[in-house]
Amino acid sequence: MPVLEYKCPNCGSGMVFDSATGMLSCPSCGRKDNIEQLTEPVKKQVFEDKEIKEYHCTSCGAVLVTEPETSATTCSFCGSAVVLSDRLSGALAPALVIPFAISKNEAMQAFKKWCRRGLLTPRGFMTADRIKSVTGIYVPFWLYDLNHRVEAHGQATRVRSYVKGEYQYTETQHYEIYRKVQANFVRLPVDASAKMNDGLMDKLEPFPYQELKEFKTPYLAGYLAEKYSYDDEELLPRAQGKVRPYIESYVSSTVTGYTTASLIDYRIDTEVDLADYVLLPVWMVAYDYNRAEYTFAMNGQTGKVVGKPPISKGKVAGWFAGVSAASFLVLKIAAWLMGGGFL
Template sequence: MAEIIEYKCPNCSGAISFDSSIQKMKCPYCESELEMDSLKKLDQALTELQASEDLSWEKGASDQWQQEEAEEMRVYACQSCGGQLMTDATTAATSCPYCDNPVVLKERLAGDLKPHAVIPFKLDKEAAKAALNNHLLGKRLLPKVFKDQNHIDEVKGIYVPFWLFDADVAADGKYAATMVRTWSDANYHYTETNHYSLLRSATMAYERVPVDGSSKLDDRLMQSLEPFDYKEAVDFQTAYLAGYLADRYDQSADISLEQANQRIRQSTEKRLANTVQGYGSVQRQDASIRLKNGQPTYVLYPVWLLNTSWNGRKYTFAMNGQTGKFVGDLPLDRRAYWTYFLSIALATSLLVYGLVWLVYWL
């Protein structure tokens, strides 16, 4: 049985959550504020609690879960109102759909799944909604579904699991370069081309190369939100998750290592090539890059997300919950495009016709 962790206000017993604007836990009922350090002992005590409830239930004669479906589903009881929560196998924090109290599914964060650090949200939901509105501002050819204000309220704050990799790199590169010189005299034009074979060697150290550990999210989208400032990371406490969604990783460090190495190789090749300066042309002939990775670190980064579907395709917008950087692709409503294009064409034709008519009669 899974264990639900809720943080209660010591003054009024209301459900409290993390407030990104003050970087403290805050009660929405009596306005009490609690320092994060004061919750450490409580958090440690909760990890030692043994479950005492029986959440088993009788299955019906029909419409039973298939085995693979049952393995991906979990049912929990909200301790504030008794409502039932059902999540998939990777959800670590959510809110009760009945009383909206924030809950943390402690079982999902235990053992080897416990993050080492977390960067708390610095920007709240209102900032995310404002950024989305600004992103859509002036986009006349957007489908109507993207302009509906009810979608603005679907912006969700989620802690995304990331693996951070350190690596020591030894690299060698071979390049072919040319230098062209031209001059003239009274009779001829001259061109002199010199060819060079260049060798470059370097050692580099990379720290905390991020790779998101969730298969649910587009890797390119998450890379577009970078950088996150790890200097603001703090030791992990479940209190930071209260009021937000959180996913544990479903891609292991071993799987994510391949993408981290690819990013490191690309960056190393670019930095090595940038040392070849002052030539007319440069062409890479060969490169040797040797990586030695250190122990990966499991962390949670703050992200605001909005998912919208249109014409059978899902569009995801995201905002860095620490820096406010906003990314997301926008579709084109072709019907609106052609309506707009024909109206412009018609207005232009009428204007030209009117000018011709005016010139003719004058």
């Protein structure tokens, strides 16, 4: 099985993808090559032993032993960027990729700026000086185009009160509700990596899908990448679960003019129009604080940061005390204005 490494034609060093220019760049001599015009990279045959796969670095010859999900990595001995091409071929070949637009240094600066905005985080955390690692990973996603035929049943009431003679009457009318709608979703992302936290990946959305490009292995040079753990059929139930709240919210918004309304029975038939296997850019940040490690994720195109930082109990207590004091002062002023008294 081949290892792909993109050698600089000038000096022979390993080239990496440059997020600033969108080209392959040589860290040693500065040469830049257009990815669309690249020739076939150097390949070296390696072997497979049952479930354990070993690869050889084409720069230094070191043996690379990787996890089954890894499809791009760096040599631990010489630092060369390598792509494990057998894990990116056939059914495992992505259709599209969004390249990184934010460099590692830019990601670190953006993360530090994000930390400083934490109003309720400890002061020591806000300095962002305990970054353990910043790792660029191409995370596997399935992008779905889904068509939904939706039927919903429910009940509603209209209530009116009126006076007739000496009596007040309340009249309640009951209705059966039926809605039939078509709900289509385009490019719905669902991460396909078993290692990634689904909640973190969902919060990284949206990705700029106008930046999608036909997949080419040079985009992976210098970054880590994983192949999918779940195929599109296995992840379809999760995709349906992601869109269901939006479908129910939309259908509910069409029911107006009633005193009460409740849709209690939904039938949703889903048709998959398209499911593309894509790689999306994510910076993973490991941060040490107070003898605990925190993990954050950053959208490699937009710079959006998600994660759960530590909370300062002192700041939270101070915030609640401030809110309580302000509320108490407002109540006293209101009482004074209404009663003509003094504070």
